[in-house]
Amino acid sequence: GENVEQHPSTLSVQEGDSAVIKCTYSDSASNYFPWYKQELGKRPQLIIDIRSNVGEKKDQRIAVTLNKTAKHFSLHITETQPEDSAVYFCAASTLPGTGNQFYFGTGTSLTVIP
Amino acid sequence: DSGVTQTPKHLITATGQRVTLRCSPRSGDLSVYWYQQSLDQGLQFLIQYYNGEERAKGNILERFSAQQFPDLHSELNLSSLELGDSALYFCASSVVGGGTYNEQFFGPGTRLTVL
Numbered sequence: 001g002e003n004v005e006q007h008p009s010t011l012s013v014q015e016g017d018s019a020v021i022k023c024t025y026s027d028s029a030s031n032y033f034p035w036y037k038q039e040l041g042k043r044p045q046l047i048i049d050i051r052s053n054v055g056e057k058k059d060q061r062i063a064v065t066l067n068k069t070a071k072h073f074s075l076h077i078t079e080t081q082p083e084d085s086a087v088y089f090c091a092a093s094t095l096p097g098t099g100n101q102f103y104f105g106t107g108t109s110l111t112v113i114p
Numbered sequence: 115d116s117g118v119t120q121t122p123k124h125l126i127t128a129t130g131q132r133v134t135l136r137c138s139p140r141s142g143d144l145s146v147y148w149y150q151q152s153l154d155q156g157l158q159f160l161i162q163y164y165n166g167e168e169r170a171k172g173n174i175l176e177r178f179s180a181q182q183f184p185d186l187h188s189e190l191n192l193s194s195l196e197l198g199d200s201a202l203y204f205c206a207s208s209v210v211g212g213g214t215y216n217e218q219f220f221g222p223g224t225r226l227t228v229l
Contacts, residue, residue: 034217043116043204043220044157089157101170102147102218106156 002027004092006105013080014113021108023090024072030092030103033073035064038107039086047088048075080112117141118207118221126227132193135224139186139207145169146188147208147218148180152201163188195228202226 003026013019023033031052036044050057050064050073057064061080066073077084090105117140127133139146148160159172163182174180177195182188192199202225206218 036220043222045116045220046217049217101159101162101172104157104159 002030002092002101002103004090004103004105006090006108008108009106010109010111012111012113015080015082017080019075019077019080019084019110019112021075021088021090021110022072023074023092023105024070025092025103026071027092028068028071029094032093033064033066034091034093034102035075036089036091036104037086038089044089077110080110082112082114085110085112116219116221118143118205118219120203120205120221120224122224123222124225124227126229127195128229129195129197131195131228132191133195133226135190135192135203135205135226137188137190137205137207137221139188139205140219143207143209143219144186145208146182146186147206148174148188148190149204149206150201151204151223152198155201157204160190192226197228200226200228 006023034049037047038044048059048062048064050066061078063076087107087109089107091102093102119138121136144165147162149157160174161180162170166182177193180190202223204223205221208218
């Protein structure tokens with residue numbers, strides 16, 4: 001089955017700096033890679049996703065890049081703000097299909113220092 | 115608000131007991147996923163149902179079972195509870211099947227405490 005590894009497990013940055021979180025996956029059949037943000041005590045929320053037919057996707061201060069050959073994808077947050085502090089999870093899955101197991105990374109706890 | 119609802123919000127019970135967690139997916143979503151999140155742990159996929167049928171199984175213990183009903187709501191049954199089962203249990207739903215979108219939307223979770 002799929003194995004998703006996520007690094008680093010914790011990350012502290014100064015406000016205004018950039019943060020980068022990296023994930024690798026093992027199954028070449030995976031073609032959908034979402035990123036979730038989970039604030040303390042709350043539900044995970046999708047912040048951005050990428051499909052394997054594109055190499056990069058951007059949404060304001062957040063971007064995700066995908067390298068299918070190397071089987072890794074990364075989350076980039078620019079101009080970080082204190083409200084970006086949360087745990088971020090990457091995941092891998094396949095689509096379309098009706099039986100989709102989502103494989104999650106172990107999470108990165110991001111702290112943005114004001 | 116994701117549109118996914120879970121009840122109850124909190125559940126406190128004793129070891130050896132049995133509990134049922136309930137999830138209602140977003141309107142139109144056919145697929146329901148269950149996850150377990152223990153303290154300081156990531157999301158562990160338990161099981162997925164699509165339109166009433168089990169479609170994918172993860173690290174779900176034999177003491178746990180789930181089902182999805184004709185109205186698409188789902189229930190996760192946890193029996194012979196142990197202290198280690200204390201966790202936050204999330205349900206998520208997605209469209210799946212026929213569409214190209216596979217985003218999952220998470221419910222608020224049920225916090226289970228086993229004493």
